[in-house]
Structures are given as C-alpha cells and as structure tokens.
Amino acid sequence: MDRLANLPWWAILIMLASILFIYSFITDEIYNEVFNKIVVGIRLTITVTSIAYLFAITIGLLTGLGQLSSNIFVRNLALLYVQVIRGVPIIVQIFYTAFVIVPAVITLINLAGDQLAIMGWLKTENIFTKLSVREVNFITRGIIALAISYGAFSAEIFRAGIQSISSGQIEAAQALGLTRFQSLRFIILPQAIKRVLPPLGNDFIAMLKESSLVSVLGVNEITHLGKKYAAASFRFPETYNTLAFLYLSMTLILSMGVKAMERKLKTGSE
Amino acid sequence: MLSIQNLTKIYDGKVLALDNVSFEVNKGEFLAIIGLSGSGKSTLLRCINRLIEPTSGQIIWNNLSITTSSQEEMRFIRRKIGMVFQHFNLVSRSKVITNVLSGRLGYINPTLSLINRFPQSDVELAIKQLERVGIADQAYKRADELSGGQQQRVGVARAMMQDPEMILADEPVASLDPVLAHSIMQYLEKLNKEEGVTILCSLHFLDLVHEYADRAIALNQGKLMFDGVPTEIDDKKFKNIYGQEAKRVG
Numbered sequence: 001m002d003r004l005a006n007l008p009w010w011a012i013l014i015m016l017a018s019i020l021f022i023y024s025f026i027t028d029e030i031y032n033e034v035f036n037k038i039v040v041g042i043r044l045t046i047t048v049t050s051i052a053y054l055f056a057i058t059i060g061l062l063t064g065l066g067q068l069s070s071n072i073f074v075r076n077l078a079l080l081y082v083q084v085i086r087g088v089p090i091i092v093q094i095f096y097t098a099f100v101i102v103p104a105v106i107t108l109i110n111l112a113g114d115q116l117a118i119m120g121w122l123k124t125e126n127i128f129t130k131l132s133v134r135e136v137n138f139i140t141r142g143i144i145a146l147a148i149s150y151g152a153f154s155a156e157i158f159r160a161g162i163q164s165i166s167s168g169q170i171e172a173a174q175a176l177g178l179t180r181f182q183s184l185r186f187i188i189l190p191q192a193i194k195r196v197l198p199p200l201g202n203d204f205i206a207m208l209k210e211s212s213l214v215s216v217l218g219v220n221e222i223t224h225l226g227k228k229y230a231a232a233s234f235r236f237p238e239t240y241n242t243l244a245f246l247y248l249s250m251t252l253i254l255s256m257g258v259k260a261m262e263r264k265l266k267t268g269s270e
Numbered sequence: 271m272l273s274i275q276n277l278t279k280i281y282d283g284k285v286l287a288l289d290n291v292s293f294e295v296n297k298g299e300f301l302a303i304i305g306l307s308g309s310g311k312s313t314l315l316r317c318i319n320r321l322i323e324p325t326s327g328q329i330i331w332n333n334l335s336i337t338t339s340s341q342e343e344m345r346f347i348r349r350k351i352g353m354v355f356q357h358f359n360l361v362s363r364s365k366v367i368t369n370v371l372s373g374r375l376g377y378i379n380p381t382l383s384l385i386n387r388f389p390q391s392d393v394e395l396a397i398k399q400l401e402r403v404g405i406a407d408q409a410y411k412r413a414d415e416l417s418g419g420q421q422q423r424v425g426v427a428r429a430m431m432q433d434p435e436m437i438l439a440d441e442p443v444a445s446l447d448p449v450l451a452h453s454i455m456q457y458l459e460k461l462n463k464e465e466g467v468t469i470l471c472s473l474h475f476l477d478l479v480h481e482y483a484d485r486a487i488a489l490n491q492g493k494l495m496f497d498g499v500p501t502e503i504d505d506k507k508f509k510n511i512y513g514q515e516a517k518r519v520g
Binding site: 169171175177178190191 | 316319321345346347348349351352353355357359360361363364372373375376428432438
C-alpha cells in the first residue's frame with residue numbers, strides 16, 4: 001500500500017498524456033497539422049530565451065555586486081533598477097522596452113551622430129545618423145526586454161548568494177592580505193556561484209515560459225504561431241493542447257536537468 | 271616589535287569593547303590573551319591587523335603605524351601577519367591544497383592571479399607546510415571531509431604560507447577536543463621556537479596558557495587586568511580577571 005502511495009503519480013499521468021499526444025501527432029490529421037504549424041517556432045523560442053538569458057545573468061551579476069557596493073551612486077542605481085523592474089508587470093516592460101526605450105536609444109544615437117558631424121569628426125551622413133528604429137527588429141527588442149527584466153531577478157539571486165557566504169570567509173581573505181577584487185575572485189564568487197546555480201537554472205525555465213510574452217510583439221515563436229493558427233482555423237482545443245504540451249515537455253526536461261545539477265553540486269569538489 | 275598604545279574600541283558609539291589598552295610584544299614571544307567571552311580578546315586581535323577599525327589609540331609594528339596605514343599599505347602589512355581562526359574559515363568546498371595556497375595570494379600580482387594558477391614552487395611549499403602539520407596525505411581531499419583538528423592544521427599551514435613574522439590566533443583550539451587542542455598548540459609552539467614567529471593567541475584554558483605561553487595578558491570588560499608571566503596568576507589575580515564567582519578548571 002505504502003509503495004503505491006509513494007509512487008510519483010503526477011509524473012505517470014504526464015507520461016501517459018505525453019504518449020497520448022505523441023500518438024495523436026502521428027495518427028490524427030488535425031493534430032498532425034497543428035503540430036507541424038507550431039513546432040517551427042521552437043527554434044525561435046529557444047534562441048530568444050538563450051540569448052536573453054545570457055544577457056540577463058551578466059546584468060544580474062553586475063547589478064548584484066552593485067547592490068552590495070560601498071559606492072553610494074552604484075548601490076542606489078542597482079537598487080533603483082531592481083525595484084522598478086520588480087514593480088512593473090513583465091508585459092508592460094516588454095511594451096515599454098520595444099516602443100519607448102529602444103526608439104529613445106536610437107534617437108540618442110542619431111543625435112550623437114549629428115553632433116559628431118558638427119564637430120567635424122564624421123561626415124554629415126554617417127552610420128550613427130543613418131540608423132533607424134525600423135532596423136531594430138522585434139525579435140531583438142523582445143530579447144532586450146526579457147534581458148532587462150530577468151537581469152533584475154537574477155541580480156537578487158546573485159546578491160543573496162554573495163551574502164550567504166559567512167563573514168568569517170571575508171575576514172580570512174582580508175587577513176591573508178587579499179585585495180577586494182582577489183577575495184571576490186578567489187573566495188566569495190567560487191562559493192557563491194555554486195549556491196546560485198540551481199536558482200539560476202530555475203530562472204532559465206521561468207524565462208522559457210515568459211518568452212511566450214514576446215508574442216505580443218509579433219515575434220513568431222510558438223505562442224504567436226499557435227495564436228495565429230487558432231484564429232484562422234478555429235481549432236482552439238487542438239492548438240492550445242499542443243502549445244501547452246510543447247512548453248511542458250521543455251520545462252520538465254530542463255527541471256530534471258536542474259535537479260541533477262543540484263545533486264552534483266552537493267557532492268562535487270572543484 | 272609590536273606596541274599597542276591606549277587602544278580603545280567602541281562599537282556603534284555605545285559598546286565599549288577595548289578600554290585604553292596598552293602593552294608591548296617582543297619579537298619571538300608567545301603571548302597568551304585570556305579573559306571571559308566578550309572581554310575583548312577577539313576585538314583586540316582584529317584591531318592588530320585592522321579587520322576591525324580601532325576607535326582611538328595607536329598600534330606600531332616594526333616602526334610602521336598600523337592605525338594610520340592606507341588600505342594598500344595594510345595589504346603588505348597583513349601578509350606578514352598570519353591569522354588562525356576559531357572556526358578555521360577554510361573554503362570548505364575547495365581542496366586542502368587550494369586552501370593552503372590561498373595563503374600565498376597576498377604575494378601574487380592581483381591581475382596575474384586572475385588565472386587560477388600558482389607557480390610550482392608555491393605548490394611545493396604548500397605540500398611542505400602540510401607535511402609539517404602531518405596531513406600531506408590529505409592534500410587533495412575536500413576541506414570539509416577533514417575532521418576539526420585536521421581543518422585547524424590546514425588553517426595553520428595556510429597562515430604559514432604567508433611566511434609571517436607574527437601569527438594572531440583567535441581561540442584556535444576552542445572548538446576542538448583537549449587532545450587535539452594540545453596538538454595544535456604544539457604546532458604553534460614549534461613555529462614559535464624553531465622559526466621565531468611571534469605568536470599572539472587567545473585561550474580559554476589556563477593549563478594551556480601555563481604550558482605554552484611565555485607571557486600572558488588578561489582582559490576584563492575591555493580593560494587590561496594583568497600583564498606578566500602566567501605563573502604569577504594567583505587566586506586573587508584570577509578573580510580579578512574572571513570575576514569573584516569564578517572557579518579554576520583544568
């Protein structure tokens with residue numbers, strides 16, 4: 001009886017559903033069509049997520065360190081960024097980045113080009129003045145938006161990881177005559193990174209799901225493809241079943257990866 | 271060699287941890303610092319290498335003023351002052367040898383040290399230090415796989431990698447059992463007698479003080495209560511240091 005109660009029934013259910021889905025994709029004509037229409041967007045979903053993620057953890061590490069900086073300006077800038085991002089819904093951030101920040105940055109670059117031309121450093125028509133908002137496509141804008149958004153979340157992870165290193169470690173590093181940079185590089189970060197890897201992995205999974213939001217910019221990732229297909233064919237259940245199945249299979253595989261990483265980090269040495 | 275003059279430390283403008291403490295330490299001395307928990311022993315040791323900023327007073331070391339040194343000068347002073355901690359403060363996930371080698375980082379150019387490589391001579395030196403404390407065979411184990419006594423030996427070996435003129439030991443044996451306590455104290459004694467390393471060591475047990483220290487100073491609520499040879503601590507002085515209710519143990 002106990003053995004039955006302890007079986008991971010939820011996983012078995014998902015497995016059975018997956019088998020049923022895969023069977024339908026092969027045999028059912030409608031499911032087969034839906035699947036083929038949507039699956040081409042997976043590549044874009046993964047690309048958007050991966051690139052945005054790399055930028056996000058870079059921003060996150062710098063911001064996390066900034067939050068702990070003794071420099072008042074740096075610290076407050078980092079705190080401001082994190083607080084603003086945490087207080088605004090991600091979908092609003094996506095619109096804001098795509099239609100406010102990116103155009104504003106392009107305008108600034110144009111102005112800089114004009115200024116350089118006036119100063120005689122460049123020709124009147126130069127690469128800076130020629131740059132137009134339309135040249136920054138919506139995939140790029142979506143990536144920028146996700147990176148800015150998740151940068152703040154991973155900043156909190158890095159900050160917590162660094163703060164979790166005991167003060168004795170920092171004391172010992174100082175007593176050995178290490179510079180601030182050396183203690184960060186040799187004592188604090190190597191230990192902090194190991195603690196933040198699992199939560200950062202979970203961030204990647206969250207980001208994969210959140211990448212569906214860039215569909216509002218018309219980026220042809222799987223959610224947008226699904227939405228378009230359903231609207232044209234009225235096959236709502238088939239489309240959204242397939243869409244949910246695709247996300248679920250990606251996130252389940254990834255979270256198994258994160259679990260394996262956690263186990264390895266508990267025992268491995270460097 | 272080391273001169274402490276009117277050293278005072280007040281935490282947050284309220285808590286008086288050190289109250290006008292003055293004493294001298296001669297080169298090659300083994301000085302024990304005794305007193306109750308909270309009497310200011312750790313604060314005193316940490317003021318000497320400025321892990322804690324003193325509120326007022328002066329610390330002169332080899333004619334250098336520690337209290338007025340810049341951060342950059344402090345780095346050069348600190349690498350000649352080893353420190354051993356009660357809770358070892360090793361990087362527990364790293365290998366023993368890596369921990370010992372980190373004692374050498376103060377000598378390596380900060381930008382060059384970016385790449386995680388130590389010269390072969392440093393690696394050999396690290397093994398030699400581990401041999402001296404009798405755990406060379408554990409060099410490639412993770413630090414947290416070692417017992418407490420072994421971890422503290424790594425702590426001593428790490429301090430020795432600094433090629434220090436002085437070692438500050440903050441209750442180095444307080445988290446070890448008595449048998450291990452003696453073995454750690456014997457390593458410190460050996461460094462003191464054979465290499466002439468000056469040792470400042472805070473201790474709880476008076477029998478350890480009698481056995482290993484040339485001289486002892488005692489703190490009570492941040493005040494210097496005693497400065498002299500350990501055998502001079504009679505019952506009256508003992509009660510001055512530890513309070514009227516205190517009884518001798520060990």
